[in-house]
Amino acid sequence: xxxxxxxxxxxxxxxxxxxxxxxxxxxxxxxxxxxxxxxxxxxxxxxxxxxxxxxxxxxxxxxxxxxxxxxxxxxxxxxxxxxxxxxxxxxxxxxxxxxxxxxxxxxxxxxxxxxxxxxxxxxxxxxxxxxxxxxxxxxxxxxxxxxxxxxxxxxxxxxxxxxxxxxxxxxx
Numbered sequence: 001x002x003x004x005x006x007x008x009x010x011x012x013x014x015x016x017x018x019x020x021x022x023x024x025x026x027x028x029x030x031x032x033x034x035x036x037x038x039x040x041x042x043x044x045x046x047x048x049x050x051x052x053x054x055x056x057x058x059x060x061x062x063x064x065x066x067x068x069x070x071x072x073x074x075x076x077x078x079x080x081x082x083x084x085x086x087x088x089x090x091x092x093x094x095x096x097x098x099x100x101x102x103x104x105x106x107x108x109x110x111x112x113x114x115x116x117x118x119x120x121x122x123x124x125x126x127x128x129x130x131x132x133x134x135x136x137x138x139x140x141x142x143x144x145x146x147x148x149x150x151x152x153x154x155x156x157x158x159x160x161x162x163x164x165x166x167x168x169x170x171x172x
Contacts, residue, residue, distance in 0.1 A: 006089060010096035014068065014104060019043055021064035029056045052125055061122025065105040069141070072101025076148060079156045095157045102145040102153070109138035 019035070022043040026032040033044040045052075045060070075082065075098040085091045105119075113120040113135055120138070124131040150168045154161065161167070 002089065003092065006092040007096050009093050010100055013097055014100045015040055017071065018064045018068050018105065021067050022060065025063045026060045029060060031056070031060060049121075052122065055126050057122045058126025061119040061126060065109055065119055065123075065138075068101050068105045069145075072098055072145070075101065076152060079153065083156050091157070095153070095159075098153055099149060102149055103142065106138050106142035106145050110135050110142050111139070 019041050023032055023035075026043060026045055031045045031047060033046045036042045036044050075094060079098070082091060082094050085094075108118055109120045109123070112118045113131060120131050120134045124134050127134075146165070147168060147170060150166055151171075153159075154166060
């Protein structure tokens, strides 16, 4: 039961950080309308999707993704210290959070648009570039982060696995 709580806490923290940055940046641009709650919370913007233009949409759509990725890298950098914590609960929660921070938004911006749209469209509109370019860049980030997970994060927390998706593919 404790492992599920640690995992759910990490999901809650991830979602809070991600959606909070959407809300903060959209409020800065007077685009924040509110939150919609379905399976996950989602920020609702003032401007309809088909009317969105300008660089601000790259910031509104992309900042939350960049922040979560940077927090994942930061937790990975401090992983040696975190792995030495005496609290098993705190250590496991940070492990799950680091895993999510490194993978979810990289997936969200690379593979996610093929399934559900999402932030990649806003970034592409804001920067005036192809959504496929955004997806390609973040797919490369996803692959690098997968290697960081396999080669740095899992060994740091003594996680052993033979699963091919979680074993190193190249040496960093």
